Amino acid sequence: MTLAKLREGSVAGQGEMMAAPKVAKDPGLGITAVMAPVTDAEVAPTKPLTGYERYRVSVQEYVTFHAQGFLIVRGLVSQEDVQELARHSEDLMYGRLDVPGLESPPPGASPWEIEQRYLRVHMLHRVLEIHERYLLHPRVLDVLEALIGPDVMAMQSMFFLKFPGGEGQGYHQDSYYIPTVPDTLCGAWIAVDRADEENGCMWFVPGTQNEPIYPTAGRELANHGDALGDLPTVENVSVTDDSLNTLSRVAAKYAGREVPAIMEPGDVAFFGGHVLHHSYRNMSQGRFRRSFVGHYANARSFTMWGYGDPDANGSNYKHILARGSTHLPYATPRFGTACAANTPALRGPRASGSGAPMMANMADGEMMTTAPMDMARNDPDSHNE
Numbered sequence: 001m002t003l004a005k006l007r008e009g010s011v012a013g014q015g016e017m018m019a020a021p022k023v024a025k026d027p028g029l030g031i032t033a034v035m036a037p038v039t040d041a042e043v044a045p046t047k048p049l050t051g052y053e054r055y056r057v058s059v060q061e062y063v064t065f066h067a068q069g070f071l072i073v074r075g076l077v078s079q080e081d082v083q084e085l086a087r088h089s090e091d092l093m094y095g096r097l098d099v100p101g102l103e104s105p106p107p108g109a110s111p112w113e114i115e116q117r118y119l120r121v122h123m124l125h126r127v128l129e130i131h132e133r134y135l136l137h138p139r140v141l142d143v144l145e146a147l148i149g150p151d152v153m154a155m156q157s158m159f160f161l162k163f164p165g166g167e168g169q170g171y172h173q174d175s176y177y178i179p180t181v182p183d184t185l186c187g188a189w190i191a192v193d194r195a196d197e198e199n200g201c202m203w204f205v206p207g208t209q210n211e212p213i214y215p216t217a218g219r220e221l222a223n224h225g226d227a228l229g230d231l232p233t234v235e236n237v238s239v240t241d242d243s244l245n246t247l248s249r250v251a252a253k254y255a256g257r258e259v260p261a262i263m264e265p266g267d268v269a270f271f272g273g274h275v276l277h278h279s280y281r282n283m284s285q286g287r288f289r290r291s292f293v294g295h296y297a298n299a300r301s302f303t304m305w306g307y308g309d310p311d312a313n314g315s316n317y318k319h320i321l322a323r324g325s326t327h328l329p330y331a332t333p334r335f336g337t338a339c340a341a342n343t344p345a346l347r348g349p350r351a352s353g354s355g356a357p358m359m360a361n362m363a364d365g366e367m368m369t370t371a372p373m374d375m376a377r378n379d380p381d382s383h384n385e
């Protein structure tokens with residue numbers, strides 16, 4: 001992957017549409033993607049999850065997510081889990097794990113050299129149990145179930161190791177990279193370290209969740225087809241220089257509204273696929289800004305995203321059914337992390353998932369018939385009689 005390619009937006013930053021090699025790495029950006037195929041033969045038996053208290057989203061949280069395009073749920077992930085991710089990040093950096101596609105540090109490298117090798121790694125849930133487990137973290141899925149569910153598919157994982165001095169990512173919209181139809185994409189960003197202005201936290205532009213997805217040249221039809229008559233193209237999405245990245249002009253319509261997502265370890269930011277966001281370089285002297293990020297969609301959304309597979313029947317079969325059920329194909333987690341794909345109790349709505357009562361009530365919904373016409377039906381006064 002080259003920086004030029006990133007600028008074109010064809011693979012930019014979200015690890016999609018990556019071509020044939022099993023491992024792709026751009027040394028300049030420190031982005032590594034591992035694209036291991038999954039076969040049924042490799043799928044491990046289900047490991048039940050214990051010890052997680054279900055998180056139930058409040059009405060206010062739901063409203064906030066829609067009103068500002070993102071929601072931060074404080075302390076959603078335990079400190080124990082965060083510490084596991086932090087320890088794991090050191091194992092990855094220092095080459096203590098044998099991960100296909102990740103090179104061990106060269107002999108004699110200094111800690112500084114070792115820690116600067118990777119800005120982020122992509123899609124390791126296909127090769128490491130711990131990444132699968134955090135992509136399918138039950139409390140993260142609890143929130144997604146409320147925001148974009150009840151049926152949830154887990155599509156992408158990224159582990160940011162943003163070291164002091166590590167680059168940011170310019171304005172972008174995630175659904176540009178990961179289109180789904182209907183468009184239900186949502187990211188979940190788990191803070192491993194405190195993230196603030198100094199070490200390159202995320203910034204969101206509330207209001208932009210109502211904007212369409214702006215295409216780059218050559219991708220005009222990718223998200224909205226030709227339904228929007230005056231949709232302009234943009235250039236250099238994800239590039240940090242705002243004078244090149246013309247999505248910054250969309251952000252400028254919301255001047256004064258942009259906010260930093262200041263987060264403590266264990267806080268999780270949920271952000272929809274349309275909201276404009278970006279991050280700056282890590283300007284701190286010695287503070288990492290590590291985070292584990294998953295991207296999800298409603299499991300009933302169709303997608304062709306992933307690995308450059310031109311299969312017109314979609315790529316849903318490659319993405320894990322995390323919660324609920326779906327009429328579309330889906331994948332089962334390779335390492336057996338409990339989720340809807342391998343645990344009937346989480347499958348719903350016909351099983352016992354939280355979608356069950358919802359679906360049952362749907363069947364009972366009021367019928368709107370055309371005759372006989374009841375003129376008083378929508379007249380508020382008629383109810384006072």
Ligand SMILES: O=C(O)CCC(=O)C(=O)O
Pocket residue numbers: 160168169174187189200201202277278279291293
């Ligand atoms: O963590 C960052 O700096 C950027 C992450 C991001 O933009 C994303 O996950 O979509």
